[in-house]
Amino acid sequence: MALEIIIGDRKAKIELLSQNGNLIRVNVDGKIYDLDLMMVEQGVYSILYNNISYNVELIEKEDYHHYTVNTLYNSWDVEIIDSEIKYRRNRHPENNEDVRKIFSPMPGKVVKILVNEGEKVKAGETVIIVSAMKMESEYKVKKDRIVKKVLVKEGDTIDSNQTLIVLE
Amino acid sequence: MIQKVLVANRGEIAIRVMRSCREMEIKSVAVYSEADRASMHVRYADEAYYIGPSPSIESYLSINNIIDAAKKSGADAIHPGYGFLSENAEFARRCAEEGIIFIGPSPESISTMGDKITARKNMMAAGIPVIPGTVEPITGEKEAIETIREIGLPVMIKASAGGGGKGMRLVKREEDIVSAIRAARSEARAAFGNDAIYIEKYIESPHHIEFQILGDQHGNIVHLFERECSVQRRHQKVIEETPSPLMTPEIREEMGRFAVAAAKAVNYFGAGTIEFIVDENMNYYFLEMNTRLQVEHPITERVVGVDLVKEQIKIAMGERMTLKQEELKQNGHAIECRIYAEDPENNFMPSPGKITHITEPLGLGVRHDGYVYVGYSIPIHYDPLISKLIVWAGTRQEAIARMRRALYAYKITGIKTSIPFLARIMENKDFVEGKYNTHFIEKNMEMLMTREGCGRRCQDMALIAAFIHYTKKNNELKINNNGCSASNQWKAFGRRKSVNRL
Numbered sequence: 226m227a228l229e230i231i232i233g234d235r236k237a238k239i240e241l242l243s244q245n246g247n248l249i250r251v252n253v254d255g256k257i258y259d260l261d262l263m264m265v266e267q268g269v270y271s272i273l274y275n276n277i278s279y280n281v282e283l284i285e286k287e288d289y290h291h292y293t294v295n296t297l298y299n300s301w302d303v304e305i306i307d308s309e310i311k312y313r314r315n316r317h318p319e320n321n322e323d324v325r326k327i328f329s330p331m332p333g334k335v336v337k338i339l340v341n342e343g344e345k346v347k348a349g350e351t352v353i354i355v356s357a358m359k360m361e362s363e364y365k366v367k368k369d370r371i372v373k374k375v376l377v378k379e380g381d382t383i384d385s386n387q388t389l390i391v392l393e
Numbered sequence: 394m395i396q397k398v399l400v401a402n403r404g405e406i407a408i409r410v411m412r413s414c415r416e417m418e419i420k421s422v423a424v425y426s427e428a429d430r431a432s433m434h435v436r437y438a439d440e441a442y443y444i445g446p447s448p449s450i451e452s453y454l455s456i457n458n459i460i461d462a463a464k465k466s467g468a469d470a471i472h473p474g475y476g477f478l479s480e481n482a483e484f485a486r487r488c489a490e491e492g493i494i495f496i497g498p499s500p501e502s503i504s505t506m507g508d509k510i511t512a513r514k515n516m517m518a519a520g521i522p523v524i525p526g527t528v529e530p531i532t533g534e535k536e537a538i539e540t541i542r543e544i545g546l547p548v549m550i551k552a553s554a555g556g557g558g559k560g561m562r563l564v565k566r567e568e569d570i571v572s573a574i575r576a577a578r579s580e581a582r583a584a585f586g587n588d589a590i591y592i593e594k595y596i597e598s599p600h601h602i603e604f605q606i607l608g609d610q611h612g613n614i615v616h617l618f619e620r621e622c623s624v625q626r627r628h629q630k631v632i633e634e635t636p637s638p639l640m641t642p643e644i645r646e647e648m649g650r651f652a653v654a655a656a657k658a659v660n661y662f663g664a665g666t667i668e669f670i671v672d673e674n675m676n677y678y679f680l681e682m683n684t685r686l687q688v689e690h691p692i693t694e695r696v697v698g699v700d701l702v703k704e705q706i707k708i709a710m711g712e713r714m715t716l717k718q719e720e721l722k723q724n725g726h727a728i729e730c731r732i733y734a735e736d737p738e739n740n741f742m743p744s745p746g747k748i749t750h751i752t753e754p755l756g757l758g759v760r761h762d763g764y765v766y767v768g769y770s771i772p773i774h775y776d777p778l779i780s781k782l783i784v785w786a787g788t789r790q791e792a793i794a795r796m797r798r799a800l801y802a803y804k805i806t807g808i809k810t811s812i813p814f815l816a817r818i819m820e821n822k823d824f825v826e827g828k829y830n831t832h833f834i835e836k837n838m839e840m841l842m843t844r845e846g847c848g849r850r851c852q853d854m855a856l857i858a859a860f861i862h863y864t865k866k867n868n869e870l871k872i873n874n875n876g877c878s879a880s881n882q883w884k885a886f887g888r889r890k891s892v893n894r895l
Contacts, residue, residue, distance in 0.1 A: 228863075230856055237853075239860050249861070253853045262861060270858040279851065281858040284750045284806045289866040294855040295752075295804045298847040300813075303859045307867075332745055333773050358734070358743035358777040382773070385746070 227252075229306040232294070327364050327390040333357030335381045335389070344372045346392075353377075353389055366392060395419055395470045395494060395710055399463045400434070402474030403453060405764045405780055406686075407434035410472045413702035422466045424459060426452035428772040433764040440466050447774045453477045456484050463493050470494035470709060472702075476776065479685040480507055496709040498663040498684050505659050506682040510553045510591050516679045519658035521651050524670065524678040526593035537574050540592050547595035550574060552581030552588075559584045561628070563595060596678070598830045600671040601625065602637050603683075604652035605693045607704050608662045609714040616649040617697045618723050620689055623831050624818065626741070631811075631834065632818060633689040634728040635696050638789065638827025644675055653718075655679060664690075664705050673830075688781070691760060692727035695785045726792040727785045730800065732763075734777040736809035738842070745771045749807035754799035758785045758792075771808060779810065789827065793819055817841045 227240040242250040247261050261273040272279040282295040290310055292303045304310070336354040340346055351363040352372070370392040377389050398414050399422040400407045411421040411434070423438035428447035435441045442462035445452035452458065454477055463471055471493055473479035479497065482504040488495035497503070506512045510530050516523050526544060530553050531537045541548050541564065550573055552560025560581035562573040574590065582588040601622045608614035621637035622630045636645075652667040659682075666687050668680040690701050699716065708714065735741045747770045753761055763780025765771060771779065782799055786792040800816040821837055823829045834841065 228860065230860060232852060232856055232859075235852070237856055239856060241860070241864070251857055251860070253856060256853070258853065258857065260857065262857070264862075264865075268862070270861070272854050272858065274850075274854070279854045281855055282750075282752065282804065283858060283862050286749075289863060289870075292859050292862070293750075293806050294859055295806070296847055296851055296855055297801055299844075299851070299855070300804070300806075301852070301855055303855070305859065305863045307863075330739075331743055331773075333743075357745055357773040358775065360743050360777075362742060 231304040231306065233301050325370065325392040326388045327352055327366070327392065328386050328388050329355045329362070329364065329383060330385055331355075331357050331362075332385045333362075333383060335377050335379050335383060336361055338375060338377070338379055338390075340372045340375070340390070342372055342375055346370050346372060355383065355389075364389070395706060397422060397466065397468045397470070398496070398706070399424065399459070399466060399468035399471045400438070400474060401453065401459050401471050401478055402476070403429055403432060403434055403764075403775065404778065405762045406474040406476075406688075408437050408764050409691075409762050410474060410702050411437055413700055413706070416700075417703060417706065419706070422462070422468050424453070424462050426774070428774055431769065433766060433769070442466060447772065449477065449774060456481075456487055459484075460487060460491055460493070464491070468493065470496055470706070472496040472705070473685065475685050475688055480683070482507065494709050496663070496705050498661055498665065502659045502661050503684045506665075506684050508553055509551065509555060509681060510589070512681060513591070513679075515658050516655055519654055521655050521658075521679045522677065524593040524596065524680070527591045530589035530591055532589065534571060534574055537590070537592065538570055541570055544592060544594050547597075549593045549595045550577045550590055551593065552577060552585060552590055554585035554587040554589070555581060560590070565595075596670050596672050598673055598832060599623075600637075600639060600830050601630075601668065601680075602639070602648070602671050602677070603666045603668040603687075604649060605687075605690070605701070606652050606656045606661070606665050606667060607699075607701070607708070607714065607716065608656055608665070609708045610662045610711050611713055612657075612660075613714050614653050614656050614661065615714070615716050615718045615721060616652045617693050617699060617701075617721060618649065619645060620687075620692060622689065623829055624824070624833050625831050626834050630689065630731065632728065632730050632815065633692055634726065634789075634792075635692045636723055636726065639671070639675070641675075644677075648677060651679075655682065663708055664701050688731065688778070689729050691762060691781065691783045692729045695727040695760065695783060696723050696725060697721055698724065725785055725787045726789045727783060728792050728796050729781055729783045730796060730815045731778060731811070732780045732782060732803075732805075732815070733811045734771050734779050734808050735811055737811055737814035739809075741811075743773075743777050744809040745773045745777070746808045747771075748805060750804065751806075752802065752804040754782065754802040756799070758795055759799050760784070765805075779805070790825075793825060813844060814841060817844075 227238050230237050237254050240252045247263050249260050251258050263271050265271045268283045270281045284293040290305045294301050294303050333355045336356045338353050340352045346366050348368050351365050353364045355362050373393040374391040397420040400410045414421040420439045423434045423441040424444045425435045426447050444458040478484040482500040485495045485500040513523050547565045550562040560577050562577040564573045577590050578588040602619050604619050605617040619637050620633050620635045622633045624632040655667050664686050666683040669677045670680045671677045734744045736744050748765050760783040784795040786795050797819040818824050
């Protein structure tokens with residue numbers, strides 16, 4: 226059975242053709258590989274392909290569909306799209322919409338809130354300043370909006386991706 | 394004799410200091426804030442004392458809390474590390490009043506060198522070349538404009554109490570003078586509570602070269618050669634190396650003599666660093682003195698073969714220094730890379746968070762000074778420095794190759810780090826040829842931001858490993874699911890029961 230895997234910005238199709246102990250034959254986007262593949266440590270694979278040695282490290286993220294994969298020179302985010310992931314995606318289509326909220330990708334502390342609930346803000350205006358590790362970051366609105374709700378106070382400690390301000 | 398040292402710091406430098414203490418059979422005492430209970434320096438120390446809430450102003454910068462911890466623990470000395478209270482003259486004075494040895498210079502040396510204008514005056518009096526500019530602090534705007542006309546554009550406006558690039562403004566055009574002065578003063582007031590500024594001629598394409606010095610309390614001072622620190626981003630050092638690829642033996646000797654003279658001029662003892670700014674024609678000027686151990690001290694330790702922390706402790710005990718200038722030699726080449734918790738691809742935004750995995754580089758000529766471990770959460774309250782990777786090799790070329798190898802082997806997952814960005818610097822032509830100044834990162838930004846992949850085949854291998862791992866996990870889950878059904882649990886229970894009865 227072929228599976229789809231997203232690696233960085235590439236979507237690849239992969240299928241296991243045969244397996245005999247360590248020796249496997251796989252098809253990746255139409256290319257056939259005969260490999261000697263072994264899990265040598267928990268989550269670390271040693272792969273030999275035509276006697277060329279690859280050491281690949283896998284770090285599981287939120288579940289066994291999501292990994293950070295390290296090779297010697299690179300590091301990628303990998304997502305395995307099986308029927309479960311497809312089902313989850315179809316159930317939550319709103320995840321892909323513009324949700325009109327301000328959040329910080331990093332955890333930190335709210336330094337200053339520059340707007341009040343009900344206020345109109347113009348595109349490019351800064352609404353909140355968050356600091357982490359001695360650096361301050363300003364968060365701006367991308368379009369003209371109205372501030373619907375301010376969910377944090379100045380001085381609050383925030384998590385990454387926590388909603389700070391809801392816009393309309 | 395010092396028998397117990399309290400380290401008034403956190404992170405990698407606290408551990409680095411404790412390592413030397415351990416070798417000297419001196420007990421080490423850690424202090425920690427609320428956020429740092431699980432931090433490595435607390436685990437590594439012999440004793441640890443709580444000193445307050447997470448914000449550094451209430452803990453690592455609280456003189457009273459640290460003095461209290463020192464008294465409770467019975468420490469006879471305090472090592473301040475770098476940052477925090479390391480260049481705070483009041484703290485050094487308080488230690489003396491409380492009968493605790495401050496491992497560092499005298500409060501007088503700290504305050505003389507800490508105020509940039511006083512430092513400039515002292516250096517001029519001692520015959521050290523300083524950048525052409527003002528001698529007295531400037532408070533009026535009119536006065537500033539006149540002075541700038543006299544010196545000639547471009548100029549640098551700096552805060553007298555400044556450091557770390559704060560309160561600094563470059564002025565190239567006449568019409569920008571007033572706004573730059575206002576901005577520098579307000580920034581200086583906010584950061585240091587003092588809005589005195591001074592003006593210096595701006596040096597085009599400058600190099601930042603500093604000299605390590607060590608002095609004892611008996612008036613002996615030596616220098617331990619230079620460190621090239623020109624790879625900077627926003628006035629923060631990123632990579633340091635020694636020897637400097639620019640240096641000639643004649644200029645090294647001359648600058649070393651000036652560095653020693655500068656330290657003598659303020660009766661300096663302890664470890665310190667004289668920073669110079671050097672132009673394309675190797676004209677050099679005194680920039681400032683750092684009256685503490687520097688972040689980048691390990692490259693000097695490696696090339697000169699001296700443990701600077703041990704020397705600091707011995708000097709603080711009043712011992713006579715055994716190092717002689719004529720016996721000190723530079724051996725080989727060392728490079729340091731600073732690994733920060735930041736995302737180079739997202740405008741270097743800080744990236745605190747939980748470390749899920751680390752693979753540290755090992756092997757010949759590699760030193761790694763860090764403090765994080767798997768499962769540790771890097772707090773949001775402090776500096777984003779995670780670790781320092783230091784390599785040594787016989788030649789500069791070999792050291793670069795070694796650093797490249799070590800950076801590729803170094804993996805930290807869970808947070809973003811500057812490792813890939815540093816690896817790109819090691820591949821940059823200007824860096825490899827040693828032709829760079831403080832504009833290096835700006836100039837090479839495009840090259841440094843492009844990531845070269847390991848090729849399609851290598852990516853395929855990553856895909857295959859992920860696929861196989863997923864398949865294995867998926868199968869394991871299926872087996873476990875079968876075992877979890879109610880009837881099977883009863884079966885297992887029955888089996889266990891009969892086995893136990895036997």
